[in-house]
Structures are given as C-alpha cells and as structure tokens.
Amino acid sequence: xxxxxxxxxxxxxxxxxxxxxxxxxxxxxxxxxxxxxxxxxxxxxxxxxxxxxxxxxxxxxxxxxxxxxxxxxxxxxxx
Amino acid sequence: xxxxxxxxxxxxxxxxxxxxxxxxxxxxxxxxxxxxxxxxxxxxxxxxxxxxxxxxxxxxxxxxxxxxxxxxxxxxxxxxxxxxxxxxxxxxxxxxxxxxxxxxxxxxxxxxxxxxxxxxxxxxxxxxxxxxxxxxxxxxxxxxxxxxxxxxxxxxxxxxxxxxxxxxxxxxxxxxxxxxxxxxxxxxxxxxxxxxxxxxxxxxxxxxxxxxxxxxxxxxxxxxxxxxxx
Numbered sequence: 001x002x003x004x005x006x007x008x009x010x011x012x013x014x015x016x017x018x019x020x021x022x023x024x025x026x027x028x029x030x031x032x033x034x035x036x037x038x039x040x041x042x043x044x045x046x047x048x049x050x051x052x053x054x055x056x057x058x059x060x061x062x063x064x065x066x067x068x069x070x071x072x073x074x075x076x077x078x079x
Numbered sequence: 080x081x082x083x084x085x086x087x088x089x090x091x092x093x094x095x096x097x098x099x100x101x102x103x104x105x106x107x108x109x110x111x112x113x114x115x116x117x118x119x120x121x122x123x124x125x126x127x128x129x130x131x132x133x134x135x136x137x138x139x140x141x142x143x144x145x146x147x148x149x150x151x152x153x154x155x156x157x158x159x160x161x162x163x164x165x166x167x168x169x170x171x172x173x174x175x176x177x178x179x180x181x182x183x184x185x186x187x188x189x190x191x192x193x194x195x196x197x198x199x200x201x202x203x204x205x206x207x208x209x210x211x212x213x214x215x216x217x218x219x220x221x222x223x224x225x226x227x228x229x230x231x232x233x234x235x236x237x238x239x240x241x242x243x244x245x246x247x248x249x250x251x252x253x254x255x256x257x258x259x260x261x262x263x264x265x266x267x268x269x270x271x272x273x274x275x276x277x278x279x280x281x282x283x284x285x286x287x288x289x290x291x292x293x294x295x296x297x298x299x300x301x302x303x304x305x306x307x308x309x
Contacts, residue, residue: 013227014261016187065144068137068173070180071227 001046003058004077007067008039042066051078080307081107082120085151085167088113090257092128092164094177095254095284103159103287113145118125121205123160123303124151126167128220128282129163138223139169140182148174160204160303161276165221168268177271177278178236179228181221185261189222193293194259196267196281199249200240203270204306205277208298214296217281218245219259219267226269233263243277257305 009015015037022036045062048054058076067074082100086093094108100108111118118124131142142148148170155161155176163171170176184190198209198218210216227234236242244267248257253265260280268279283296 014225016181016183016185016261019185065136067142068150068180071182071262074203 001048001051001054002020002079003044003046003054004079005042005044005058005062006039006075006077007042008064008074009073010071010073013071020049039072053079080104080122080304081109081120083111083118083124084108085124085126085147086110086112087129087131087166087170088225089131089133089147090127090129090166092166092282092284096127097283099284099287099300100299103297104304106304113142113147115147118147118154118159119151121154122307123162124154125284126151126161126163126170127284128165128167130164131170134223137173139171142166142170143173148276152176155271155276156238158273158293159277160301160306162205162303163194163276163278164282165219165224165280165283167231169223169279170281171276176276177269178232179226179269181223181280182225182227182261183223184225184259185222189220189272190259191218191220192259193218194267195247195249195257196244196283196295197251197253198272199242200243202240203243203277203302204272205270205299205302206243207301207305212251214247214249215285216293217286218254218293219281220271220285221260221280221286222259224262226266226280228263236266236269237264238257241270241272241274242266242268243270244279244281
C-alpha cells in the first residue's frame with residue numbers, strides 16, 4: 001500500500017519561507033493571497049497486511065522521526 | 080581530563096573541537112565515530128557543528144538515531160557533561176535532551192558572523208569562568224538557529240536561569256537589532272534542568288585563541304576543565 005504523510009507547521013509558528021513566497025506572489029500581482037505556509041509531503045511505499053495496524057505504525061513514525069511535534073502537525077492518508 | 084568528540088557523517092567542526100581540547104587546553108581527546116556504542120573512559124562529550132546527514136528532513140533529526148546517541152543519553156543521565164555546538168545543539172533538541180527546536184533563520188540566509196553574547200548564567204559547569212553578565216565575542220555560522228519553544232517552556236527557561244547566552248548589542252542589551260536569526264528572547268544557548276547538558280548555536284571552539292580573532296569562547300572549555308579538576 002501507499003501512504004501519504006503531510007507535515008505542516010503549527011499555527012503561530014513563524015514560517016519565513018512561506019512569508020517570502022507570499023511576498024513574491026504579491027509582487028506578481030496575485031494580490032488575493034493573504035498567507036502562505038510551506039510544509040512537507042512524503043510518500044511511503046509500505047508492505048503491510050492490515051491498514052488499521054499500519055496506520056498506528058505510521059503515526060509512530062511521524063511522532064518519532066517524520067515530524068517534530070514541537071512545531072509541526074502531521075496528517076496521514078493511506079491508498 | 081578526556082574529551083569525546085562525536086563524529087557524525089557530515090560533522091565538520093570536529094577538528095576544531097579536538098584542537099581546543101588537545102592543544103589549547105592540553106587535555107586528552109578522541110574522536111568517537113557515531114556507530115560506537117560506548118563512551119567509557121570519557122569525562123566530557125562534545126557534539127560538534129556541521130551538517131550531519133546533510134540536514135535531511137530536519138537538522139539533527141536523523142543523527143539523533145545514530146547508535147552512539149543511546150550512550151550520549153546514558154552519559155547525560157548519569158550527570159556527565161555534554162556540550163552540543165550548533166548542529167550538536169540541534170541534535171540535542173531532536174534527542175529530547177534539551178527543550179525546543181532550532182528553526183530556519185528569520186531572514187532565511189546562512190549567517191556567518193562574529194556576534195556579541197551576554198552571559199546570563201555564570202554558575203553552570205560551562206560558564207563558571209565568565210564574570211556575571213559578561214559580554215563576550217563568539218562567531219555564529221548557521222542557517223537554522225532560530226530558537227523556538229512553546230511559551231510555557233520559554234517561561235520555565237527564563238525563570239530557572241537556564242538561558243546561558245543571549246544575543247546582545249555592545250551594551251549588553253538583548254535588542255531586536257542584535258538578534259541575528261529571530262530566536263525567541265534572543266536565546267543563543269541553554270542548559271537542561273540539571274545543568275550538565277548545554278546547547279549553543281555560537282561556536283566557542285572557534286573563539287579560543289586571540290590570534291584567530293577572538294578568545295571569547297575559551298572560558299567555556301576552561302569552565303568544563305575547572306569542574307573536572309575540583
């Protein structure tokens with residue numbers, strides 16, 4: 001199966017990259033943009049029998065390595 | 080006294096740390112490859128600066144799972160002195176030995192420059208040779224040095240004297256203009272609750288000989304040595 005993991009900055013955590021991209025968009029006349037937040041997208045190929053069991057393991061991967069929960073949230077999608 | 084300099088793939092300030100321990104302090108020092116599992120016989124562990132694992136995923140995120148890190152956690156748990164410099168600081172936060180996280184600099188640029196630091200706590204094992212509120216000169220060299228932690232954590236650090244160095248101007252004021260990277264409260268270095276683990280973004284090992292521009296970092300290593308000799 002394939003798992004998609006999205007890691008995003010928590011609300012209130014400053015994102016200087018997002019702010020720089022927003023500044024560029026505004027300078028290109030995309031004035032409707034009021035905020036940009038940059039995150040990470042990871043695609044995992046997984047050999048597992050049960051989707052439910054695997055979800056728990058991917059959550060564990062996120063907590064331990066894929067995200068830093070001091071500043072980041074994560075969401076998991078399984079295909 | 081014997082220093083362990085941990086070497087991760089991508090460490091690049093390991094030789095500077097070794098040079099200070101061995102040739103400036105005149106003590107024993109050994110490099111310890113990250114695959115080692117024991118720190119037996121060492122009195123102080125230094126996690127040097129650099130770009131362990133190419134900073135992939137997040138700075139320090141992968142190095143923190145290197146085999147040697149279990150030994151570092153044990154060593155710190157028994158009260159041993161652990162000094163993390165720059166990437167070493169990032170690894171210590173990822174490992175949970177220090178709170179918070181080092182984020183991308185506010186200005187997005189890699190900054191390599193000499194900065195002024197105020198010694199906020201000179202009673203730690205790493206700063207006992209500084210005068211109270213001394214202003215010192217130590218260089219920084221990082222892209223991810225903006226210290227962030229939740230409000231409660233910052234308050235705890237402030238209230239318990241765990242902020243060791245703060246970026247300041249020539250008068251010792253921790254002003255916004257003296258803050259190179261956007262760190263909360265101008266935080267440049269902190270210690271753990273017991274005081275035996277310090278993380279610092281500035282590089283004291285690059286400031287130990289006046290001939291090389293500044294000797295403002297030497298007191299960090301003299302402090303460590305003094306604690307050992309006592």
